[in-house]
Amino acid sequence: MPHLIIEHSNEFNADILMEAVFKGALSSRLFESRAIKVRALPYQHYQVGFKRSAFIHVTLKIISGRTQGQKLGLSEGVIEQLLELGYENVAITAEVVDIDRESYSMALS
Known part of the structure; x- marks a missing residue:
């Protein structure tokens, strides 16, 4: 735990x-590195308004019990790491x- 799901335009x-x-979640200090699970789903077909616009959306699924401040810190840490990639118009x-x-x-087999 957590499950971090990235949905993004395919570029x-x-x-x-x-x-x-992963780095953003780790920087929150809420999770051990071995517990962080990340996956990505690129989308080929999408629309924003009347056009195609580049996007990255991350859903951070965590076990309940964290404070609002911890949740905000987690989402801000992830956004910060993505902004450091230097993408424009996304x-x-x-x-x-x-x-x-x-x-x-959960089960491990």
């Missing part, structure tokens, strides 16, 4: 985005989503 290199998002967003602690299950 970006997923490996570079994943590294930046909408970058992040949201923290609580996973209900009582109903979350």
